[in-house]
Amino acid sequence: MSMDFAPPKYAQVMRTIQDRIESGEYAPGDMLPSETQLVRELGMGRTTVVRALQTLAMQGWIEREHGRGSFVKGRPDSGADRVRPSLSTAEQGESADSLVEVAHVPAPRHVARLLSVAERTPVVMRKRVTRQGDVASAVETVWVPLEIAVGTDLDKPEPLRNGIRRHLQAVKHLRFDHITERLSARKPTREEAELLGSSNPVLGVLATVHDPAGAVLLAMSLALPGGLHELEDVFKVS
Amino acid sequence: MSMDFAPPKYAQVMRTIQDRIESGEYAPGDMLPSETQLVRELGMGRTTVVRALQTLAMQGWIEREHGRGSFVKGRPDSGADRVRPSLSTAEQGESADSLVEVAHVPAPRHVARLLSVAERTPVVMRKRVTRQGDVASAVETVWVPLEIAVGTDLDKPEPLRNGIRRHLQAVKHLRFDHITERLSARKPTREEAELLGSSNPVLGVLATVHDPAGAVLLAMSLALPGGLHELEDVFKVS
DNA sequence: CATAACCACTTGTGCGGACGAGTTGGCGGA
DNA sequence: TCCGCCAACTCGTCCGCACAAGTGGTTATG
Numbered sequence: 001m002s003m004d005f006a007p008p009k010y011a012q013v014m015r016t017i018q019d020r021i022e023s024g025e026y027a028p029g030d031m032l033p034s035e036t037q038l039v040r041e042l043g044m045g046r047t048t049v050v051r052a053l054q055t056l057a058m059q060g061w062i063e064r065e066h067g068r069g070s071f072v073k074g075r076p077d078s079g080a081d082r083v084r085p086s087l088s089t090a091e092q093g094e095s096a097d098s099l100v101e102v103a104h105v106p107a108p109r110h111v112a113r114l115l116s117v118a119e120r121t122p123v124v125m126r127k128r129v130t131r132q133g134d135v136a137s138a139v140e141t142v143w144v145p146l147e148i149a150v151g152t153d154l155d156k157p158e159p160l161r162n163g164i165r166r167h168l169q170a171v172k173h174l175r176f177d178h179i180t181e182r183l184s185a186r187k188p189t190r191e192e193a194e195l196l197g198s199s200n201p202v203l204g205v206l207a208t209v210h211d212p213a214g215a216v217l218l219a220m221s222l223a224l225p226g227g228l229h230e231l232e233d234v235f236k237v238s
Numbered sequence: 239m240s241m242d243f244a245p246p247k248y249a250q251v252m253r254t255i256q257d258r259i260e261s262g263e264y265a266p267g268d269m270l271p272s273e274t275q276l277v278r279e280l281g282m283g284r285t286t287v288v289r290a291l292q293t294l295a296m297q298g299w300i301e302r303e304h305g306r307g308s309f310v311k312g313r314p315d316s317g318a319d320r321v322r323p324s325l326s327t328a329e330q331g332e333s334a335d336s337l338v339e340v341a342h343v344p345a346p347r348h349v350a351r352l353l354s355v356a357e358r359t360p361v362v363m364r365k366r367v368t369r370q371g372d373v374a375s376a377v378e379t380v381w382v383p384l385e386i387a388v389g390t391d392l393d394k395p396e397p398l399r400n401g402i403r404r405h406l407q408a409v410k411h412l413r414f415d416h417i418t419e420r421l422s423a424r425k426p427t428r429e430e431a432e433l434l435g436s437s438n439p440v441l442g443v444l445a446t447v448h449d450p451a452g453a454v455l456l457a458m459s460l461a462l463p464g465g466l467h468e469l470e471d472v473f474k475v476s
Numbered sequence: 477c478a479t480a481a482c483c484a485c486t487t488g489t490g491c492g493g494a495c496g497a498g499t500t501g502g503c504g505g506a
Numbered sequence: 507t508c509c510g511c512c513a514a515c516t517c518g519t520c521c522g523c524a525c526a527a528g529t530g531g532t533t534a535t536g
Binding site for chain 2 (some may be wrong): 181
């Protein structure tokens with residue numbers, strides 16, 4: 001099944017402009033092509049181009065001045081932009097060589113607590129290793145209650161090309177609403193150490209994904225080697 | 239002469255709906271009138287109504303479900319604030335027994351980089367250990383450029399009862415605007431291990447404090463033992 | 477009785493056109 | 507030279523329309 005995925009046009013316009021900003025083609029301070037020019041270049045209606053530009057302005061990529069033009073501000077930086085390791089785990093597609101193990105296992109205590117089920121209740125576990133170049137850069141384990149996993153491909157050993165979030169959304173219409181992350185420093189488990197090829201300290205991330213009602217859909221446990229990962233965060237002091 | 243200033247129509251629609259939500263006329267969970275109904279009731283084009291609804295959705299007031307309707311969520315809540323270890327370091331007062339060392343030292347490389355000064359430039363260093371009960375729970379080191387420290391008590395070995403931030407504000411009118419934190423997992427240094435009484439992995443926090451112009455006022459390095467600290471963070475998934 | 481087709485609704489996206497208003501630069505007149 | 511006006515550009519808003527796509531209930535059909 002190839003879900004052909006056509007993002008809406010206004011999103012395509014946004015991505016085009018974001019790419020040009022990040023590639024340096026549009027440098028900070030530069031004036032963007034005018035709406036009419038973009039309409040001609042991209043072959044779309046003004047409504048579409050304007051919606052893209054207004055959204056980019058709301059997100060802080062550009063600034064629009066009435067009567068003058070639109071100007072590049074740069075990639076928006078704010079606390080909201082912090083790297084969310086758990087989100088990218090849920091979002092990223094899997095590849096065959098990254099998947100380590102998919103199995104039904106009894107929930108270990110800390111996972112059972114996160115999922116609000118009894119200890120040793122059977123749950124689905126997916127474990128994978130992400131790589132940067134040829135070094136293992138993270139071990140990501142996802143734990144899913146059976147009620148959630150039933151009817152999905154989550155318990156099948158094939159890689160989920162579109163990522164867990166999209167899969168759950170497409171197959172069971174489950175929507176992710178918010179995620180709770182707990183960060184800590186710890187020693188890697190024996191298995192993590194083997195997969196990572198090092199027993200240096202890791203940044204441990206325990207995350208739970210919630211639906212709009214607050215119910216837990218799944219839990220994640222990430223091991224990020226300290227030497228390879230830095231989580232940066234900027235915040236205002238009131 | 240009061241030029242009568244008419245807010246744009248889409249903003250009027252937004253305000254109307256916001257008011258109805260806050261007055262309780264539209265309660266959380268309720269379905270809003272459909273776009274067509276609003277168009278008729280308010281006498282505007284669908285474009286206008288849709289823009290208002292989409293903006294309200296982006297701001298979190300309502301939720302829109304394709305094919306079903308728009309539903310009230312309530313007044314949007316600003317992001318739940320995460321624990322900021324660096325902020326509490328700057329904020330908390332010191333006590334005599336927590337202060338480990340105050341000295342002028344040449345800036346080590348990573349600190350020099352954070353402060354944008356040359357390596358080995360003399361800077362003021364304050365180091366202290368915080369305790370919970372009788373276990374050491376963190377080692378906090380603050381690095382201050384001489385230009386900032388001059389005229390303050392930062393380089394004096396007496397504890398700053400009101401905390402660094404208040405002291406700098408009171409004595410030199412320096413205002414903290416924002417803080418950048420970088421989190422990582424690492425092994426404690428030998429000294430940190432001694433002070434903490436353990437060589438288990440620590441959560442390393444490197445932070446820089448900036449004034450409103452973005453200039454760096456000071457840098458901090460924190461070592462938080464992994465077993466004692468968890469940083470929790472909740473965030474929305476778009 | 478179960479199921480499929482259909483219909484009436486909803487929101488999502490997109491188009492072209494229109495007019496308003498702010499900015500800029502050039503052109504002509506005083 | 508200096509100043510005011512105006513044309514040509516910019517973005518801001520608004521309209522009516524069209525069609526796609528998702529949802530839920532009703533109705534016809536096996």
